[in-house]
Amino acid sequence: MTDRGKVLVTGGAGFVGSHLVDELMQRSFAVTVFDNMSTGRLANVSDYIGKKSFRLMKSDVRNARKMLEAAKGARAVFHFAAVVDVQRSIKDPLLTNQVNVLGTLNLLEACRKTDVELAVYASSCALYGDAGKASIREDVPQRPTSPYAASKLAAENYFLSFHKTYGLPIVCLRFFNIYGPRQNPGPYAGVVAKFVHRLLRNKPPIIYGHGRQSRDFLSVKDAVNACMLSLEKREALGQVMNIGSGRPITINNLAGLLIKLTRRPGLRPVYQQFREGEILHSKADIRLARRILGYAPTVLLKDGLRQYVDWVKSVPRH
Numbered sequence: 001m002t003d004r005g006k007v008l009v010t011g012g013a014g015f016v017g018s019h020l021v022d023e024l025m026q027r028s029f030a031v032t033v034f035d036n037m038s039t040g041r042l043a044n045v046s047d048y049i050g051k052k053s054f055r056l057m058k059s060d061v062r063n064a065r066k067m068l069e070a071a072k073g074a075r076a077v078f079h080f081a082a083v084v085d086v087q088r089s090i091k092d093p094l095l096t097n098q099v100n101v102l103g104t105l106n107l108l109e110a111c112r113k114t115d116v117e118l119a120v121y122a123s124s125c126a127l128y129g130d131a132g133k134a135s136i137r138e139d140v141p142q143r144p145t146s147p148y149a150a151s152k153l154a155a156e157n158y159f160l161s162f163h164k165t166y167g168l169p170i171v172c173l174r175f176f177n178i179y180g181p182r183q184n185p186g187p188y189a190g191v192v193a194k195f196v197h198r199l200l201r202n203k204p205p206i207i208y209g210h211g212r213q214s215r216d217f218l219s220v221k222d223a224v225n226a227c228m229l230s231l232e233k234r235e236a237l238g239q240v241m242n243i244g245s246g247r248p249i250t251i252n253n254l255a256g257l258l259i260k261l262t263r264r265p266g267l268r269p270v271y272q273q274f275r276e277g278e279i280l281h282s283k284a285d286i287r288l289a290r291r292i293l294g295y296a297p298t299v300l301l302k303d304g305l306r307q308y309v310d311w312v313k314s315v316p317r318h
Helices: 015-026 064-071 086-091 093-113 147-166 191-199 220-232 251-261 287-293 301-314
Strands: 006-010 030-034 054-057 076-079 118-124 170-175 177-179 206-208 217-219 240-243 270-272
Touching (some): 006 015, 006 064, 076 093, 086 093, 086 147, 093 118, 118 147, 118 220, 170 220, 177 191, 177 220, 177 301, 191 251, 206 251, 217 220, 220 240, 251 301
Parallel strands (some): 006 030, 118 170, 206 270
């Protein structure tokens, strides 16, 4: 898709979705953001309020009628709206299913009825479960270990089934651990946000377990780049692809790096018990995305973390 048109971004006022909106607006697309603002922030898209090429719909993906209204006229849809945290999904699996599965089905029905030319799903590495220390390929068995992971797998399968059954053009991007500016430190935030916000308040980072578990961290800039590439590559249709860095780091080493970047040498991590649903290791095999999308991560972890620390310092304290 090379010529400009209307693009719908569900969850577009949230952390990752709003960065995608920035890129789409910069490239002169007309953008509709569909967000219930439960975790999205108006400040993330406030620069575009009042512009003719921008529309903000404050609604919920569980509302099928509003979802259909939002999809009308859209050439492409990016689906980021979701309950995104493992621990929250454990506390409320019914809500997680309603938003992540039923909400996704509402979106797909809307795309089918309005002849959307491309629907891109923000899937998750969580659906692999504990796949070991080796690089995870897309064809390894999926073993969800939490309601969140199960919901993401179910929603992804709905995307694939709509492609096979109705011919809906879709792409599924299995994102690994995304971090970057606008990631806030709430109770369900990612580990990078939690570590940085504690350190900047002169509090030690809390590590659940022994800290030797590893994660593949992905800059939000690289995540957005993968989304934009999916707009352009027809050969990506019907594909499921890992989007990560391919360079995992242990949580212990992450804490050490952030202690240096925040200049808090006197602080040491505090260790607590493992939490339910957490996995030990996660490392993306990104060869398929390299081949099909031309995707390649560009942001080194240390540089991306420094940018995030600088951003946190620049915004008012929560």
